[in-house]
Amino acid sequence: MTDEPSDDISLVIQGIQFGSRTIALTMAEMICDEVYGVGEAQAQAPFEVTEAPDRWIIVGSRSYDDPSSSVGQILEGPVEIEILKANCRVVKCVRKLDIGY
Numbered sequence: 001m002t003d004e005p006s007d008d009i010s011l012v013i014q015g016i017q018f019g020s021r022t023i024a025l026t027m028a029e030m031i032c033d034e035v036y037g038v039g040e041a042q043a044q045a046p047f048e049v050t051e052a053p054d055r056w057i058i059v060g061s062r063s064y065d066d067p068s069s070s071v072g073q074i075l076e077g078p079v080e081i082e083i084l085k086a087n088c089r090v091v092k093c094v095r096k097l098d099i100g101y
Helices: 021-036 040-044
Strands: 048-051 055-059 075-084 090-098
Touching: 021 040, 021 048, 021 055, 021 075, 021 090, 040 075
Parallel strands: none
Antiparallel strands: 048 055, 055 075, 075 090
């Protein structure tokens, strides 16, 4: 075993586990508010957090607005964010849209 530093921060360091479900969810909430506007994390809650072998997949639960009153308008739906376990890097951040037709 070597004493060289590792890029893998999913290890438990001083009692804190990096790359955990809790950290991924907290990051996703912060990203929602930063990228899509303050209050978006609340609009997306509750989030569904799914564990994949190398990443966390976080999907918001925001439903599309009522399309009957918004024909031709872009409707905002759930966000999907993927965060790597190894280094907490965000590799996907998208919001699903519907054009309302």
